[in-house]
Amino acid sequence: MRGWIILLAVVVVLAAAPLGLPLFMMTLLTEALILGLMAMSLDLMVGYTRLVSFGHAAAYGLGAYSAGYILLHSDTPVLFAVFIAAAMTGIVAIAAAWVFTLATGVSFAMLTLAFAQLLYAIAFQWQQVTGGSDGLAGIPRRGGPFGFDLLTSKIGYYYLVLLCLFGAYLFCRTLVNSPFGAVLRGIRENENKTRALGYNTRAYKIGVVAIAYALGGLAGALYAPFAGFTNTELLFWLFSGQALIMVIVGGAGTLIGPILGAALFLLAQHQLSSVTETWAIYFGLMFIAVVLFLPEGIWGTLMQRLGRKTQRV
């Protein structure tokens, strides 16, 4: 109950943010929420199922390129485009996960990386569709019927992102507290035993990967019309690694933590990169410090201190 009140308060504060913040801060906040959605989706795999992915940029990039392509080559409103792109990413992920789950542990992680690198190579080569090394530019935030035109403004788009993140959070929270989520925890702690208990663990893993990619794809799909462009960096392994760091710094297996981790990452990038070129080193140092001193991540440790083993909003 207390958790719900806090959550509501946070959403109200975020919803009121445009009243008090200058426009450039709103841009930063929008990007933070998009990245937060990306990191949270990865947490379903890493934190709740212990399926470590080195290639979650694949989800983001696939969503971004799909949404960009749809918006550039049809008159689909942005609201529909992002959900179509997310669904497409999830469907592709089913096939990919079928392959990933032939392996476990580090090999699984390497396969996710290989898939992301494959998409990276395709994005470079398939000029007509992806724009090659230039990427897609001039992606419109197209409005549409029923007052969707509100979404074309920066503030309107911020609300769309906020709603998507909030909805995705509620969806994930429901998922991890469901019978399905209980099985994911079983897989996390002892996959062989879970299988011996009669669960088709591979099907559950494919399921959670597809969901994680669909939500990661949604994040990417929101990013493309937000930034107005896509490029191959969205599919680069560096971004996959950064997403993993956001999850771990914020606190794997908490959903909220990775969102904070993403916001922190973006803030560090924004603040430090103007001061020093080597800001990534400082963020790396912070990452090491968190791993050493706060193994549950920032949010995970906070929740433990507050006497709750797992956060139950």
Place this chain on the structure above:
Amino acid sequence: MAFLELDGLTRRFGALVAVDQVSMRVEQGEVRAVIGPNGAGKSTLFNLINGVLPASEGEVRFDGRRLNGLSAFEICQLGMSRTFQITALFPEMTARDNARLAAQARLGGRWRPFGGGAVFAEAERRADAALERLGLGHVAGEVAGYLSHGDQRLLEVAMALAQRPRLMLLDEPTQGLSVEETGKAVETLTELLSDGKLTVLLVEHDMEVVFRLAQRITVLHRGAVIADGTPDEVKADANVQSAYLGGFE
């Protein structure tokens, strides 16, 4: 047709024949012990029965159904639950959550990605009943990894029981227990197995326990069956006497 039938079941690891032409009939309601010296192939036999390993030859029929080619989770869904010789549970969950996840596996809504209140309630009911029967009611809320080794062994049995299995495979439930713990565990298991409702395949080293719990005993030696009968028949068997070098007493 017997409830569980093994026919010429064989498993080779390279040149080693770990399970060698094993045939066996187990009736419903029977408690059957499988005994044999270390490395006789008992655990491997279990792995063949519940689909953890594929057989090199031979077949398993469970309630008239051929199990060849089914995987472990499918066989479990047919009503066969097992425990492992090396304790396998979810160490960071409470004992109750361990048993709950086991019970959930046999419920219709086990995969539901939302809600699930009714599934959880029924799973919890079955879990608590199973924990109670294994005398673990008082540690239900404790984290499984912190339980005593003895309670962990019994928790694994409780997890199998919470699945309401038609056949239970127990691989050395008293393995690695202190004398004291063994006494307590044997008492609990005796109570569980003597009501005649469960069909159980039991691997156990402690002969006293075996003779007390089992109606029939199958003796494995180097993968092959060397004797099969009532406890008295097996005790008197000359092959068994020599396999165990000096007999039981």
